[in-house]
Amino acid sequence: MxxxxxxxxxxxxxxxxxxxxxxxxxxxxxxxxxxxxxxxxxxxxxxxxxxxxxxxxxxxxxxxxxxxxxxxxxxxxxxxxxxxxxxxxxxxxxxxxxxxxxxxxxxxxxxxxxxxxxPLPKVIDYIKLVNGQLLPVIVFEGIVHVIVEDEEVSNEMYEKVKKEVINKYNSEAFGLMFLKSDKLYITPVVYVRETDSLVYERSCGSGSISIAIYLAKNEKDGVFTYDIYQPGGIIETKVYKEKGKVVKATIGGxxxxxxxxxxxx
Incomplete structure (x- = not known):
């Protein structure tokens, strides 16, 4: 021992x-x-x-x-x-x-x-499920986040997304962010490949900034602030954009x- x-x-x-x-x-x-x-x-x-x-x-x-x-x-x-x-x-x-x-x-x-x-996202992408549904994906260097908007949290959706993410990206981890858009509330589900662990997390920082980047996707210039609610509390996010491009992002709390x-x- x-x-x-x-x-x-x-x-x-x-x-x-x-x-x-x-x-x-x-x-x-x-x-x-x-x-x-x-x-x-x-x-x-x-x-x-x-x-x-x-x-x-x-x-x-x-x-x-x-x-x-x-x-x-x-x-x-x-x-x-x-x-x-x-x-x-x-x-x-x-x-x-x-x-x-x-x-x-x-x-x-x-x-x-x-x-x-x-870290700033490498790319904002989409995956297409077998039923034709398109889901936004925020790709970072060490983790990929998939956003599922206004749907119930389910293992079935996780299994569908996992297959597509593993096929498309070679990432150490990926998160599935179930977003209730009217409340800015997420339920984070995070998979880590090396440990083969799946956790329904109480909060997720990189997932929160992914949501913020997604929410600010059509903005051009300025600082865009969102409080992202989740089971364990609130994470404050800020996205800084210039000419439509994310130039800085922060989380706090x-x-x-x-x-x-x-x-x-």
Missing amino acids: SKFSVVIANPAGNITAFVLDQNIEKSNYIYLANKLMDIKEFGIEQVGFIKKPTVGGELRLEMMGGEFCGNATRSFGLYIANKNGETSEKTITVEISGCSNTLDVETNVTNDYARTSM KVTLSDIKTIHV
């Missing part, structure tokens, strides 16, 4: 465990992540492993399947600010899997708040962090 130091972050219900021990090999990520997600009392939805930086960030976070996660990014920035003893507002530069560049996280330790810049916990597995 081994023991590990873990901090558990809660960004709008998307419970994320950060494994602090930096000597863990990638070959052990899946085993340890599954062990942590099996601990019912914590309700962990995803796991990230803290590593030394490689491209200029203060620290690096590698998600369990090499995917990108916006909620983990902003939580990670707040964790570093706390660790560094910051007492007010501070911008933290971080690295995360599924994103080849660094990202800036605006943190406020006093208010338990974190806002992160997000409250994050709570646990004390350091020692876990035996």
Whole structure:
């Protein structure tokens, strides 16, 4: 049996465990992540492993399947600010899997708040289901999000979309965002290929910005702000557009962090 130091972050219900021990090999990520997600009392939805930086960030976070996660990014920035003893507002530069560049996280330790810049979409696409239905797809470097508007959440739809996404994109993860457009409410369903895990998440950061980009698709210039409601809370999104192109995107909101916990597995 081994023991590990873990901090558990809660960004709008998307419970994320950060494994602090930096000597863990990638070959052990899946085993340890599954062990942590099996601990019912914590309700962990995803796991990230803290590593030394490689491209200029203060620290690096590698998600369990090499995917990108916006909620983990902003939580990670707040964790570093706390660790560094910051007492007010501070911008933290971080690295995360599924994103080849660094990202800036605006943190406020006093208010338990974190806002992160997000990778810009590589393309806004569509998939066509066997029944002819077209669904919008927001393609990022480390995750693909498919938007299903004003339909009931169902495993049947997930299975249909999974087949099409796997055939068309080679992504570490994909999300299915069931959107109720009148309330700007999403139910995020996220699949991570490496761990073969499917989670009905309490919230999803990259899924939220995908919705915001989709909502602003016909806008030309300006900053477009949307509060995206989801089972675990609200994620604030901003999309910056110039001449019809997305030039910047951010997500933000409250994050709570646990004390350091020692876990035996």
